[in-house]
Amino acid sequence: MPSLAELRAKRAYDCRLTKDRALQTIDEADEFLRDRRMLTLTTDSTLPSLFGACHEEPYQAGKSGFGSWPKTKWRWGGELAQRPRVYLAKIRKGRLLYLSAEAASVADPLCREALDQAADGVFGPEAAAVVQHLKSAGPSLLQDIRNELELDVKALRSAREKLEKAGAIVARETVMPGQEKGHVHSSTLLRWDQAFTARRKATPEAALEDLVVLGVRAAVVAQEDDARAWFTWPVTRGAIERLLDGRRLARPASGWLAVP
Secondary structure, rough: OOOOHHHHHHHHHOOOHHHHHOOOHHHHHHHHHHHHOOOOOOOOOOEEEEOOOOOOEEEEOOOHHHHEEEEEHHHHHHHHHHHOEEEEEEEEEEEEEEEEEHHHHHHHHHHHHHHHHHHHHOOOHHHHHHHHHHHOOOEEEEHHHHHOOOHHHHHHHHHHHHHHHHEEEEEEEEEOOOOOOOOEEEEEEEHHHHOOOOOOOOHHHHHHHHHHHHHHHHOOOHHHHHHOOOOEEEEEEHHHHHHHOOOOOOOOOEEEEEEE
16 A cells, blocks of 8 residues: 555546646546546645636635636536536535446435435425426526425525435536526526436445545545545444445554555
C-alpha cells in the first residue's frame, strides 16, 4: 500500500489540484468525469471538483455563491450536464454531483428505492403526487407540474428538494423563449428511472457500500469522517469496517481511507 504522502501526491495529480493540471476545454472536463466517475461542482469535500480543477479567477472576486465561480468557465457546469451519459443528481445531501454512467449504475438501486418510498408517501403527499404525475405524463416542465397538481410554489419546492436529495428525481435545465423577447430558464423534472433506464440488481445497502468505494477511488485518498458524510444516505462505521475487512478499502494512515 502506498504511503499517505504518496497517495496525496497521486490525488493532487489525478484530481487536478494544481494549476499545471487545469482543465482547458469542456472535452477535457468530460474526460475528467469519466476518469474520476463522479465530480462535485464546487470544492466542498475531498471528492474531485469540476470548478476546482479549472483554476480560474472567480467571476467576482470576494463574492460568494455564483460570484466565486470561474470567470469564463462557469458555463461548464450546465454544459457538462448536457453531455451524453452524464447524470446530474443531488444525492450529496441536496448538493450537485456529476455521475458517469458507471457511477449512475452504482447509485441506481438507492435511487429506485427512493422512488418506491416516494410513491408510498414517505416524503409526503405532494412528493407522492409529483412522482405519480411524472410516471403518467413523462418528464415535465416545473410550471406544468405545478399547474397540473395545483401546488403552490412553496409546496412544490419542498417536494422537489426532498425527491432530488433522495435521488428519486433529477432536473435538467430548460431554456424557453420569453413571452415578449429573449429567453427564460426553467427546469424539466424526470423520475430517476426515466433518466437512467439500465436497472442494476443490488440491494440498497450493497449499493451504498459500492458508492462509498467509488467515491474513495474518485478522491484517491480521503478522511474517513468526510467519506461517511458524502451522500444523502448515512454510512455507518460498521459499513466502513466491512469494506476494510473485505479489502475493498484500506487505511494508509489512521483516519484515512484509500482503495487498495
